[in-house]
Amino acid sequence: MEPDFKERDQVLVSTLNFNNPKGPKKLRDSFVGPFTIIKLIGENSVEVRLTEEFARKHPVFLVSSVEPYFQRGEDKLPSRNKTWWRWKTHLAL
Template sequence: MNDAFDYAKQKWDKSHKVPDFKVGDLVLVSTLNFNNIKCPKKLKDSHVGPFVIVALHGTNEVQVQLSGELENKHPTFPVSLMKPYQPADKELFPLRNPTPLTVPPVEQNEDKKIKKVIKERRLKGKNQREYLVRYRNPVHEDEWLAESEYLTQISS
């Protein structure tokens, strides 16, 4: 049984590599599931971008900062639909004029400002409350804060 497991693991690992994306990297997003691009499927680009990675959600999801006509799409995509951005090589393609790359700034160091409280809960056996808060900056995910942390963030 262990031999079968090891064989299956070997086959899986050969074709599935863990992506090494980092916050701030440039990536191209696959248009496989984009139905709102106004051209025939045959003429549609296979990938659009480049976009800046804003946040990593686990090992399988990436949040990018979308721009242009894709701004109203949800910014989180699975890693399987991502591809690292490679700028055109001048030596291989001397006549190719690269399009100017406009990368929007990543506001990673912005202070966390609370937009609203989503839920409230009491810890069992303790006389403490926690609040599930949503931040104004979409980079930060919702998180549970202890009552003392919540009060300090509101007062500042």
């Protein structure tokens, strides 16, 4: 079951069908973004606002080619920064 998207949601777009000459395919990012959904087109497509880097791409993608974007905040992983600080200070000794 595909996730339900709404206008103004942030999404990542799959690069599976992108023709990108920048290096080998296996080293490319699987998804790019985040992009904002401008309009829902039926149940199967979304139109997104692309950045200048992707301005030559068509802005309509199938729902199966986009993933919801969740911004990672420090409050979700509070111990991550503390652990790094302890490890960093241990190396300085």
